[in-house]
Amino acid sequence: MLFCTAGEFGCMGCTVVEETSDLSSCTEQILNCGYTGPINDDNKDKIARAILLHSAARRTTMLRQLREGLQLYSLIDVMERNRKLCHGLFVAADADKVDSHYIVSHLAPEMSENGTQKHTREAQILNNFQDFLQELEDGTVEDEDPLDVPGVMQWLTGQSHRHLLTADRQNFKITVCFDHGCLERMPDHKICYPLVSACTETITFPTAHCVNYDEFKKNMLTAMRCGAGFYRV
Structure with missing residues (x-):
């Protein structure tokens, strides 16, 4: 799962909210994130926090499920003993940087x-x-x-x-x-x-x-x- 990408989209969602001059165009997406207050410029900070909390809650569940799957062959224990070797499996290295x-x-x-x-x-x-x-x-x-x-x-x-x-x-x-x-x-x-x-x-x-x-x-x-x-x- 591309959790890095998911995080980027969460941040981009907040950026769009902060920069847009017409929040009504984002009403459906904002409501889908669990925000129930007035959708206006005065509440942009609250809307952005709701988007981040919604994104974090979803990713936490996914990460928990990923951890449960990795336990199938005790891979979690292997990762704990070999953190440096396994680091590149989950974190983009310099070789993955776009040139x-x-x-x-x-x-x-x-x-x-x-x-x-x-x-x-x-x-x-x-x-x-x-x-x-x-x-x-x-x-x-x-x-x-x-x-x-x-x-x-x-x-x-x-x-x-x-x-x-x-x-x-x-x-x-x-x-x-x-x-x-x-x-x-x-x-x-x-x-x-x-x-x-x-x-x-x-x-x-x-x-x-x-x-x-x-x-x-x-x-x-x-x-x-x-x-x-x-x-x-």
């Missing part, structure tokens, strides 16, 4: 026909994205609010770590789409940003604004800082 290669190797771009101008722009954007991830990994991106590669993974998919199961890693892909029509839809606009749907693990790049690398990097940093919530389905 730029992990993201790039799972990109699934929907490219235009080879040899067209659209394809050339799309290829350049993919190169920009790879360079951006490498800069983050090297720590050379100059920004007042430093980001990292796991943060990009969190933004793209909703989780910041590698998939623990081999099957999940093999099936994992980030769909990359390209929007070539933003200028036709909005002739007078000057800028638009990459859009992410974490639920479907999809990112869409506007090709009119992301070809130049400096512009691409600026757009990415703005998009990640201002669009990290679960606003798109």
Whole structure:
């Protein structure tokens, strides 16, 4: 069971409550966590505590059941005697940290026909994205609010770590789409940003604004800082 992921979702639930300007959009989720008071801005702290308590109560039951299962072959005793050896079975190690290669190797771009101008722009954007991830990994991106590669993974998919199961890693892909029509839809606009749907693990790049690398990097940093919530389905 991915208890680390469960914890991340609990924290994200509280973050959404704290940052949203319309709590009515979260009414069902809040009530499902056992909160029975008024749902308004004055009670955000109480709502956040209810979400955390609900999450903790569920995880405690799961952990207790996991412990009971491990007792079947006295594995608990083995773990007690060999804590360091067994630590990596339950806690993500550095090898499980997302790096730029992990993201790039799972990109699934929907490219235009080879040899067209659209394809050339799309290829350049993919190169920009790879360079951006490498800069983050090297720590050379100059920004007042430093980001990292796991943060990009969190933004793209909703989780910041590698998939623990081999099957999940093999099936994992980030769909990359390209929007070539933003200028036709909005002739007078000057800028638009990459859009992410974490639920479907999809990112869409506007090709009119992301070809130049400096512009691409600026757009990415703005998009990640201002669009990290679960606003798109």
